[in-house]
Amino acid sequence: MGLLSVSIWLPILFGCLLLALGRDDNPGMARWLALIGAIVSFAVTIPLITGFNLGTAAWQFEENKLWIERFNVFYHLGVDGISVWFVLLTAFITVVVVIAGWEVIKVRVHQYMGAFLILSGLMVGVFAAVDGLLFYVFFEATLIPMYIIIGVWGGPRRVYAAFKFFLYTLAGSLLMLVALIYLYYKSGGSFDINTWHKLPLGLPAQTLLFFAFFAAFSVKVPMWPVHTWLPDAHVEAPTGGSVVLAAIMLKLGAYGFLRFSMPIAPDASHQYAWFIIALSLIAVVYIGLVALVQQDMKKLVAYSSIAHMGFVTLGFFIFSEMGISGGLVQMISHGFVSGAMFLAIGVLYDRVHSRDIAAYGGVVNTMPKFAAFALFFTMANCGLPGTGGFVGEWMVILGTVKTSFWLAAVAATALIFGAAYSLWMYKRVYFGAVANDHVRDLTDINAREFLVMAVLAIATLWMGVYPKPFTDVMHTSVDALIKHTSVSKLK
Amino acid sequence: MNAMNWLVVYPEALLLFSACVVALVDLYVTDERRRATFWLTQLSFAAVAALHWTFYDGGHTLYGMQKMVVADPMGHLLAFFATLAMMITVAYSQAYIGSRELQKGEFYTLSMFVLLGISVMVAANNFLMVYLGLELMSLSLYALVALRRDSGVATEAAMKYFVLGAMASGFLLYGMSMMYGATRSLEINEVFNAIGTGRINPTVLTFGVVFMVAGLAFKLGAVPFHMWVPDVYHGAPTAVTLLIGGAPKLAAFAITIRLLVEGMLGLAVDWQQMLVVLAVSSLVVGNLAAIAQTNLKRMLAYSTISQMGFMLLGLTAGVVGGNTLSAGNAYSSAMFYMVTYVLTTLGTFGLIMFLSRQGFESDEISDLAGLAKRSPWVAGVMSIFMFSLAGVPPMVGFYAKLAILQALVTTNVPAYVVLAVIAVVLSLIGAYYYLRVVKVMYFDEPANAMPPVQQGMGISALLAANGLAVLVFGLLPGGLMAMCRDAILKALAT
Numbered sequence: 001m002g003l004l005s006v007s008i009w010l011p012i013l014f015g016c017l018l019l020a021l022g023r024d025d026n027p028g029m030a031r032w033l034a035l036i037g038a039i040v041s042f043a044v045t046i047p048l049i050t051g052f053n054l055g056t057a058a059w060q061f062e063e064n065k066l067w068i069e070r071f072n073v074f075y076h077l078g079v080d081g082i083s084v085w086f087v088l089l090t091a092f093i094t095v096v097v098v099i100a101g102w103e104v105i106k107v108r109v110h111q112y113m114g115a116f117l118i119l120s121g122l123m124v125g126v127f128a129a130v131d132g133l134l135f136y137v138f139f140e141a142t143l144i145p146m147y148i149i150i151g152v153w154g155g156p157r158r159v160y161a162a163f164k165f166f167l168y169t170l171a172g173s174l175l176m177l178v179a180l181i182y183l184y185y186k187s188g189g190s191f192d193i194n195t196w197h198k199l200p201l202g203l204p205a206q207t208l209l210f211f212a213f214f215a216a217f218s219v220k221v222p223m224w225p226v227h228t229w230l231p232d233a234h235v236e237a238p239t240g241g242s243v244v245l246a247a248i249m250l251k252l253g254a255y256g257f258l259r260f261s262m263p264i265a266p267d268a269s270h271q272y273a274w275f276i277i278a279l280s281l282i283a284v285v286y287i288g289l290v291a292l293v294q295q296d297m298k299k300l301v302a303y304s305s306i307a308h309m310g311f312v313t314l315g316f317f318i319f320s321e322m323g324i325s326g327g328l329v330q331m332i333s334h335g336f337v338s339g340a341m342f343l344a345i346g347v348l349y350d351r352v353h354s355r356d357i358a359a360y361g362g363v364v365n366t367m368p369k370f371a372a373f374a375l376f377f378t379m380a381n382c383g384l385p386g387t388g389g390f391v392g393e394w395m396v397i398l399g400t401v402k403t404s405f406w407l408a409a410v411a412a413t414a415l416i417f418g419a420a421y422s423l424w425m426y427k428r429v430y431f432g433a434v435a436n437d438h439v440r441d442l443t444d445i446n447a448r449e450f451l452v453m454a455v456l457a458i459a460t461l462w463m464g465v466y467p468k469p470f471t472d473v474m475h476t477s478v479d480a481l482i483k484h485t486s487v488s489k490l491k
Numbered sequence: 492m493n494a495m496n497w498l499v500v501y502p503e504a505l506l507l508f509s510a511c512v513v514a515l516v517d518l519y520v521t522d523e524r525r526r527a528t529f530w531l532t533q534l535s536f537a538a539v540a541a542l543h544w545t546f547y548d549g550g551h552t553l554y555g556m557q558k559m560v561v562a563d564p565m566g567h568l569l570a571f572f573a574t575l576a577m578m579i580t581v582a583y584s585q586a587y588i589g590s591r592e593l594q595k596g597e598f599y600t601l602s603m604f605v606l607l608g609i610s611v612m613v614a615a616n617n618f619l620m621v622y623l624g625l626e627l628m629s630l631s632l633y634a635l636v637a638l639r640r641d642s643g644v645a646t647e648a649a650m651k652y653f654v655l656g657a658m659a660s661g662f663l664l665y666g667m668s669m670m671y672g673a674t675r676s677l678e679i680n681e682v683f684n685a686i687g688t689g690r691i692n693p694t695v696l697t698f699g700v701v702f703m704v705a706g707l708a709f710k711l712g713a714v715p716f717h718m719w720v721p722d723v724y725h726g727a728p729t730a731v732t733l734l735i736g737g738a739p740k741l742a743a744f745a746i747t748i749r750l751l752v753e754g755m756l757g758l759a760v761d762w763q764q765m766l767v768v769l770a771v772s773s774l775v776v777g778n779l780a781a782i783a784q785t786n787l788k789r790m791l792a793y794s795t796i797s798q799m800g801f802m803l804l805g806l807t808a809g810v811v812g813g814n815t816l817s818a819g820n821a822y823s824s825a826m827f828y829m830v831t832y833v834l835t836t837l838g839t840f841g842l843i844m845f846l847s848r849q850g851f852e853s854d855e856i857s858d859l860a861g862l863a864k865r866s867p868w869v870a871g872v873m874s875i876f877m878f879s880l881a882g883v884p885p886m887v888g889f890y891a892k893l894a895i896l897q898a899l900v901t902t903n904v905p906a907y908v909v910l911a912v913i914a915v916v917l918s919l920i921g922a923y924y925y926l927r928v929v930k931v932m933y934f935d936e937p938a939n940a941m942p943p944v945q946q947g948m949g950i951s952a953l954l955a956a957n958g959l960a961v962l963v964f965g966l967l968p969g970g971l972m973a974m975c976r977d978a979i980l981k982a983l984a985t
Contacts, residue, residue, distance in 0.1 A: 019871070068890075070972040071897065111867070133893075137884040144878060147926070151934040152863075159934050163926060170883075170922055174915045177893070178900065181911075185901040 002063040003047060004077040004128045007087060008121045011041040011094065015117035022110020031102055034113030038098045041120065042091040048084055054472055057081065057480030059130060067134070071184070073191050076131040081477030082258055082328065083127040085470060086251060089335050090127065092459075093247045094120035097240040099452050100343055104239065104350050105153065112153055116240060119145040126252050132180045132191040135259075136173070139216075139252060143169055146241065146249065153238040161229075161236035168229040172219035179212035183264070197263045200489050206268035213261045214276075220253025223276075223313060224283045227306045234302035235355070239346030242298065246305050246338035251331045254312045258324070258481065262316070266485040269317070276317040281410050283310030288417030292424070297348075297355045300425055301341045304381060307414060308334050314411060315396035318403045319485060324478045325471055326395025332470060333380070333388030333463045340377040340456040344370070347449055348429075352438045357428050361435025366442040371430045373445075373453040378426045380460050382419040388463030499555030499562040502542040502570065503610050509535035510603035517596025525596070529585050532599040536578045536606070543571035552981060554616060558678055561616035565826075565978035569745045570613045573738040576833055577606045580737050582953055583841035584730035590849045591639070591728065598638065598730075604631040605734060609742040612749075618667040618677040621746050625663070625710070628742060629656050632735055636727045648726025655709065655719045663706025669699035670754075679754040686757035700758050703750055704765045710743040711799045714772040721780075724792035729847065729854065732788060733840035736795060737833050744829045747806065752822060753982065759810035766807045767910065773800025774917040781924045788854045790924060791839060794880060797921055802828045804914055805895040811902045819983055820901070823976040824894035830975065831879075831887045831964065838957035839876045842869065845950055856928060861937025868951070870932045872958035879961045881925035882918055887964040892918065894972070 014037025022030045053060060059078030067075040079087060097116050105112045122145070125138035143166055151162035184191055187199050201209070219226045230250075234242050262269045284307050291303035308330065315327030347370060348363070349355055364371035380387035383394075393415065400408040434440050445453065463470065497504075513535065517528045547567035554561050581602055588598055608628025615621040633656065637649035671677055673695040674685035685691060709716040724732050751762050777797025784790035805825030809818040846862075846869070847853040863870035879886030892914075899911040964971055 019867075066969075067967075068969040068972065070969060070976060071893075108864075111863075137889070140884045140889070144874075144883060147929070148933055151930060159930055162930070162934070163923070166926060167919065167923065171919050174919055175912075178896065178908075178911055178915055181893070181897050181900040182908075184897065185903065 002077065003044065003061050004079065004087075004124075005063055007041065007045045007048070007091065008077075008125045008128060010044060010121070011037060011091070011117040011124070012121035014038075014041065015114040015121065018110045018114035018117065022114065024108060024110075027106070027109035030110035030113055031098075034098045034117060035095075037117050038091075038095040038120070041117070042088075042095050045088050045091045045124075048079060049088055049473070052081075052084055052473060054081075054476060057477045060084075062130075067131075071133070071191065072189050073133045074131045075134060076192065077128045077134075078130045079128055081474045082481070083255065084473060085328075085332055086127045086248070086255065087124050089332055090120055090123045090248050093244060093335065093339055096339060096343070096452055096456065097243055099448060100243065100346065101238070101240045102448055104346070108152065112149070112238075112240075115145040115149050116244065119149075119244065123248050123252065127255065130193050132183065132193055132196065134191075135193075136177060136180055139256075140170075140173055142249065142252070146245070149241045150233060150237045153241070154236040156236075157232070158236045161232040164229045165233040168219050168226070172216040172226070175212045176216035179209050182209065193259065197484065199264070201265065203267055203271075203490060206265035206489065207272070210261055210265040210268035210272060213256065213265075217253040217256040217261065218279075220256070221250055221309050221313060222253070222306060223279045223310070224287060224306070227283070227287070230306060231299050231302040234305075234342075235296060235298045239342060239349070242342040242346075243339040246301075246342060247335040250305065250309055251335065254309065254316070254327070254331055257313065257316055262485050263481060265489075267488050267490055269485065270319070273317040273319065276313055277407065280310040280314035280317070281407070283307055284314070284411055284414040285417070288414055288421065291421040292417065294421075295356055295358065297345045297357055297425065297429070298342070300357075300421060301338065301345065301381075304341075304418065304421065305334070305338050307418065308338070311393055311396050311411070311414065315392075315399060318400055318407075319482060320399045320402060321475075321478055321482055322395050322402070323399030324481065325474050326392050326399055328392075328474050328478070329388070329395060329463070329467060329470055330392025333392050333460065336456050336460045336463065337377055337380045337387070337389050340373075340453065340460070341381060343452060343456070344374045344377060347445060351442055354438075357425060359436070360429040360439060362430070362432045362439055363442065364430045365434050366439060367444045369450065370445045370453075373457060374430060375426060376457055377460070378422045380464070382422040383415050386461070386464045388460045388467070390464055391467045494555075495557070496553060496555035499553050499560055499614070502539050502546070503607060503614070505542060506535065506539050506603060506607045506610060509538075510600055510607060513603060514596065514600045517600065520596070525589070528596050528599050529581070532581060532603060533578060535603065536574055536581070539606075539610075540571055540574040540578065543567045543574060547571055547978075550981070558680075559617045559620050560611075560614045562614060563978075563982050565748070565982040566613045566745065568974060568978045569741050569826075570610050572830055572833065573609045573613065573741045574606060576738040576741065576837055577602060579837050579841070579953065579957070580730075580733050583733060583837070583844050583950065586947065586950060587730045587844040587847065588728070598635070601631045601635050602734065604628075605635070606738065609738055612742045613745040615746065615749055616679050618671065618679070618682075618750075621750065622660070622664060622667065624742070625746070626660060628739060629660065632731075632739070635731045635734060636723060638731060639728050644726040645728065648723045652719050652723045659706045659709030659716065662702045662709070666699045666702030666704075666706060669695055669702065673699065679749060682754045683756065686755060696758060697761055700755060700761050701765070704762050704769075707743065707747050707750065708769050711740070711747070711803070712796055713769040713799050713803060714776040714796060717773065717776070717796045720796055721789050721792040724795070725786060725789045725854075729788065729840055729844045729852065733837065733844070736791075736836050736840060740799075740833055740836075741829060744802070744826065748822060748826075748979075748982065751806070752809065752818070756810065756815065756818075760813075763807045763810065766803050770800045770803035770807060771910070771913060773797060773803065774914060778917050778921040778924075781921070784924075785856055786854055787843060787856045787859070787928070788840075790856065791836075794921070794924070795836070797917070798832050798880070801892065801895060801914060801918070802832065804910060805898050807910070808898045808902050808907055811904055811907075815983075817898065817902055819976060819980045821898040822983070823972070823979040824891075824898045826975040826979055827894050827972055828891040830971065831891045831961075834957070834964070835876050835879050835888060835961055838872065838954065838961065839880075841950075841954055841957065842873050842876070845869065845954055856931055857938075859928065859931050860935040862932040865937055868955065872954055873932060874929045875958045875961050877925040877928050879965070881922040883922070885962070885965040887961050887968060890965065890968040890972070
């Protein structure tokens with residue numbers, strides 16, 4: 001059994017154990033078991049990065065076994081420079097989520113923790129799958145635990161949000177399923193992604209495939225105008241659910257663009273790049289403005305996520321190394337920063353039970369340590385140099401300038417909007433005089449919360465100051481991807 | 492070739508013999524010791540299943556009873572699954588009928604005759620044998636629906652089922668008589684050869700096909716011949732609903748293959764068009780009507796209609812442009828769909844019975860409210876079934892849908908690709924009502940009056956195994972798919 005298999009199945013195994021052994025009257029056991037599971041699952045992914053060979057764009061840690069003979073489907077796993085960091089990020093965020101939910105979740109703790117561990121394994125599977133059908137199975141299976149998480153532990157409109165989340169994503173991915181089957185047919189009966197990458201396809205076929213994949217991935221990213229499920233899901237989901245949604249699930253869509261759309265349909269991708277770029281810019285500018293007027297903190301951060309993901313898709317579809325690497329760095333740093341932003345909201349919500357910006361004011365007076373962390377992450381969210389948020393956005397803008405100055409100029413306004421909504425929210429929530437009795441009664445973060453925040457802050461800072469380990473790992477694979485997409489598949 | 496070849500009908504002979512034994516033994520069993528009948532029935536089923544498996548393993552195609560019956564791998568595999576389904580059905584039902592004073596010997600004897608009818612249909616090589624098996628099964632089922640004779644709903648359902656069922660049998664018989672008139676034979680192989688000569692009056696053939704397809708569509712419950720399904724599923728005692736919704740579906744599939752494919756593949760252009768209309772309208776009506784249901788059994792009835800529509804799509808993709816290259820692929824996909832569908836259905840209705848008790852049927856969707864809190868295991872198993880029916884991986888239902896879609900897309904005919912997209916869109920609509928069941932179980936608060944679930948360990952274990960099977964076949968569907976494909980390929984080769 002290879003390292004990737006272990007990374008996928010170990011958390012799932014722990015999750016099943018939790019579901020089987022957990023008792024409602026013994027939440028402590030469930031918490032510790034979940035923590036051990038999450039940490040061990042994270043630990044087994046570390047050799048993936050330490051043993052990673054920077055010199056090759058080929059699959060590493062590859063495993064290949066026949067899975068379904070009838071359809072020639074393989075249990076084919078592997079990571080390259082594009083995906084390897086996301087495996088680690090997923091396992092890492094799961095540890096954070098388990099700790100963050102420690103005392104907050106009081107009902108059905110074992111089910112909550114179990115669902116997150118299973119979800120973690122499934123998401124690692126998405127990033128590690130090299131077989132189209134295997135990818136799809138993992139991609140779809142992630143819906144089940146998330147649906148349950150939002151619906152059971154969510155807010156007042158959780159049922160609506162859970163359904164919207166599930167059906168939106170399913171609608172997109174079913175079209176992708178038809179595309180996968182079409183590719184299976186075209187390639188003479190193979191679900192292997194490598195074969196698909198090399199498969200010559202005419203422009204009409206590429207266009208259809210491109211838009212079928214677009215349907216699946218744009219919903220997941222989410223891109224304007226199919227983003228409306230995300231604010232609902234974020235607002236209603238429990239803190240842990242929001243963190244995983246923002247930090248990892250959105251990345252599944254962006255990752256799909258790199259793994260499927262661009263290499264399989266390079267000509268269509270080039271031809272319709274303007275379309276994606278236009279949608280990305282709308283997300284960056286328009287959604288940035290929408291974020292500005294939000295009353296609800298979670299909604300604000302949700303819209304800011306959409307705007308940040310707009311940067312990612314923009315970076316991908318300008319087809320330069322700088323742009324794609326920038327997009328990838330942005331995905332990882334957004335994983336840390338948005339996760340931390342949602343955790344910060346969770347900290348406040350646990351104490352005051354309100355997410356309204358208006359319900360707060362002067363929190364810095366009662367929670368100084370927490371306010372310091374929150375300031376740091378708010379700065380990272382608007383892309384302050386020295387934080388991870390800056391590196392990705394800067395790389396994307398730099399890449400875009402080479403294509404078109406005006407595109408870059410529009411994209412750069414995001415930094416202004418980002419600063420505006422982030423800092424304005426910070427000002428209203430944290431600064432000023434103590435607004436009401438709830439705020440006066442606030443207690444500062446405890447050791448557990450401090451630990452979570454500190455770990456995320458270190459990661460964000462590390463990405464901002466020294467992003468080389470991240471870009472080095474990506475370099476060869478991104479280079480190979482660009483070379484691949486620059487060759488037309490048309491005769 | 493014309494020998495009696497008794498070996499071929501050993502399983503059916505054993506079944507008939509043990510049905511008589513069970514009927515006789517039951518006369519001398521008091522109500523308190525009715526379990527003896529139960530175990531005797533299960534023992535007979537197990538022996539029959541073992542026989543079918545042995546024959547299937549042999550892999551030969553044999554004819555017997557003057558070529559009235561055929562024993563091929565497809566027949567034995569389907570009969571094996573049907574027998575297994577029957578065993579599970581009876582096991583789930585035992586507690587249910589016991590607590591409702593329906594635990595008469597009739598239930599067991601009639602179940603055995605249902606299975607005998609199924610076996611005959613599955614093994615039929617002659618139109619008359621198909622009809623004989625069909626009537627044996629149907630008449631036993633009519634009686635079973637009315638088993639709770641003091642219930643108005645059940646009696647109404649039985650009447651409806653009987654009248655409509657008799658009409659459908661009439662259609663089928665009328666179609667068969669036309670085929671007989673045109674081809675001068677009742678034997679399926681000879682009908683096939685006669686059609687192949689191309690010297691038969693096409694008008695008569697077309698009429699024959701239309702009537703036969705209508706009869707089959709009724710038995711499968713495809714729109715517009717679906718009217719009986721919701722009423723019967725709803726009205727019958729749940730144990731009998733399971734009897735109708737489980738094993739007989741395998742038989743309906745078997746005779747569809749025997750009649751349409753083995754007998755009338757030459758007319759595929761005609762019947763495929765009809766099946767497309769049946770399939771699409773089933774998908775539309777089934778999925779849309781299911782949304783509006785509040786009764787779980789009724790919702791599952793409409794869900795069955797839509798699932799049958801999906802399965803029928805697989806049968807439409809066998810012959811493309813006069814070419815039968817994709818036939819094995821298409822029909823085996825449909826068979827896999829049917830087998831996995833039955834597996835899931837068994838669990839779903841078994842679970843409804845598991846939750847019910849005397850005076851409380853637990854067949855409203857709202858009865859499941861907060862089940863995840865009362866008994867997390869049961870809720871987990873039910874969600875596996877629901878996600879499987881909705882076609883979400885990694886449950887087995889996904890691979891069944893995938894196989895059908897793949898059969899449609901690989902024809903590379905735009906019309907079939909459009910069909911695949913229609914199926915996909917409608918299964919998205921379908922996902923909504925399956926999800927709603929999960930929602931009720933997990934997100935809603937339980938009503939106060941709900942007593943905790945209390946049932947025997949044996950049934951719990953069986954349910955858990957059933958749910959696990961749906962999941963495990965989802966993780967490793969390869970073996971079952973290969974079995975279906977081999978069986979269909981061998982059936983096509985003869």
